[in-house]
Amino acid sequence: MARKLFGTDGVRGVAGDLLTADLAVRLGRAATLQAAAEHPRVLVIRDTRESGEMLEAALAAGAAGAGAEVLLGGVLPTPAAPLLVRRYGFDLAAVISASHNPFADNGIKFFAADGFKLSDDTEAAIEARLDDDVAPPTDGIGRIRALHGTQEDYLRALHTRFTGLDLHGRRVLLDCAHGATYRVAPEIFRRLGAHVDVIGDQPDGRNINDGCGSTHLDALVAGMREGRYDVGFAFDGDGDRVLAVDGTGEIVDGDELIALAALHLRTSGRLGGGVAVTVMTNYGFHTAMRDAGIEVAITKVGGPLRPRGAARPRVGARRRAVRPRHRPRLLPVR
Template sequence: MRKYFGTDGIRGRVGEGAITPEFILKLGWAAGKVFKDQGKKIVIGKDTRISGYMFESALEAGIVAAGVDVRLVGPMPTPAIAYLTRTFRASAGIVISASHNPHTDNGFKFFSPEGTKLSDEVEELIEYYLDQPLEVVESNLIGRAKRIDDAAGRYIEYCKGTLPIGLQLSGLKLVVDCADGATYHVAPRVFNELGADVIPLGISPDGLNINEHSGATKPELLQQRVLAEKADMGIALDGDGDRLILVDKLGRVRDGDDVLFIIATHLMKTGRFSGGVVGTLMSNFGLELAFSKEGIGFSRAAVGDRYVNEKLTQHGWSLGGEPSGHIVCRSITTTGDGIVAALQVLQAMVEEGKGLDELLVGLTKFPQKLKNIRVKKRFEPTDVPALQKAIAVANEKLNGLGRVLLRASGTEPLIRVMVEGRDSDVVDELIEYLVNEVEAAVGLEG
């Protein structure tokens, strides 16, 4: 078990645990020690939360103290750092972000020189150095920091280049919600420069409003605006731009499962698909059935885009993702990218001449309910006998026509409870039963 790293880097409440300037200074130094032999340059990006400035300085100081140079790109989406790490031939990339969490949290995501998430072994090596005394290199060996001014433009051109030459979005009206996060100065420009009529939302970050009232986890404002503007589609990104949730012209929210279905079936229709699709334990069973009917293979990974990537590598496949909106198109990029995934959906709409709702014909989801329970201390529900019994009772009630999943979040102090089945009434009954059992088994935060 790793001491600090979760399913997607290190994350927590600002000022508590590992999320302090003192710790992050040491984290930068430890990362510098690990990546020093692979090159002499680490790219640092961040989202728009106010604590990012504090942590950027601490991280930079630690890295240069280890004798490694720093390239600062400012507020940029997480997938942009994966791309820039590759193009700058850097030894690593680090994103200061707590993704979809509120501004009171922050975190640190790492990328390898290839733009992929780190392996467990590399994360464990960083943790090893975190427990060692910090030693500054000789003064003449201290790293240098440099700010990259054209990072946003580089990433915008990269995103636009993921569509075929000549494909335009002219005639499409899009509402683009940036969650007052890292995509605020990037996403609207991408879609606008490709010809779409763009109505932007969430593009006024003040350091405190990231993910507050908009974005992939709060699509209600986007739904209202799509209907009011009579838009063709709404695009919701999260605070660091690696998640995508869509809203169709009728105001209905479409999640990562819907996105996977559209991209995979379009690639199949155009003869550009091979292999299968990787989902997660949270992927709707209806998606699995739909892929089976289309002759598309489907495999489930543990929750987290790093595990989706691992499974894709294992199978040699190129498309995977999560219902939460992390979509990985490995033939195009190395990590979840909300803008790139949205462009793949738009390509399908343009090439097939169909709306978002029409592209989803053939996908019928099972009723599914998900509830999050905040806890004081992270634990695995399957280790609690009372909850093991509750899971068994729920599975017996479903009688083989559904699924139950209780798991600890890898990024927040939450227990996630999911029930899926053919009968929506049974699903509603069991989600309440399991939530009550979890609340009875643990002490909740006030």
């Protein structure tokens, strides 16, 4: 079945236009009906857009109307969804966000019980059920409740993952894009010992990604060039992508960050089988990994891994190669 609404990263559009409350209700209902459990438990989180509360309420109503127990996790970065799904044993999670898009846009993407995004076939099946005339469950409709403590659960998991990373004495500047990371990102860096200053941490519902964050680095670069910080990081609105700026104000893009992490983990014997990247990753990255003897798996954007040995995509000349040198100010991933 071909998908019409779902793209590479869920259903997106202008809130109130394409992405209406009615559509959110139907998506919540259809996704709940498609879930394998008889009475699914559904987690819903969102970013800071002003339309997020409307869509959260509508999606939750649709899911509850189909018999689900809906837990509202509040404002959290997208990576929190798969973590909380596994931790709490949810059958489904929905993230309401349009990532790096302007505030007027919004989106809904789903994660399955295993923490992975839904397959194309499952999304197509949800679309096919959008207009189903479904009778209320015979044993009662679902409930909608707030799930308290999700932010602390996410922070605790991050702290455990990076417990060996000592940032005492480091000065870090963060740009949270007035988005979903505005509370958790500064807190985790502080828990690891860093001195943290933050920009883009005053969301008002409309300023998300507005001249800030990973798509607008001018403010972060200017702050880094003052010479008071060791490293800076800029997140996008839903916190699933990040760029770095070093102590001189030079931008370090995602390919370079992944290369740094892969090389460090390989040196410490903790890399595992290799590294997975999308088709958008530049040729310089692949060259650096080949020279280091690191296997690379390739996935389409929002899709499954490309099988080993499959041809790599051609990369446009405009993309930068991964540079062989990086200043020691960049903190290693431990």
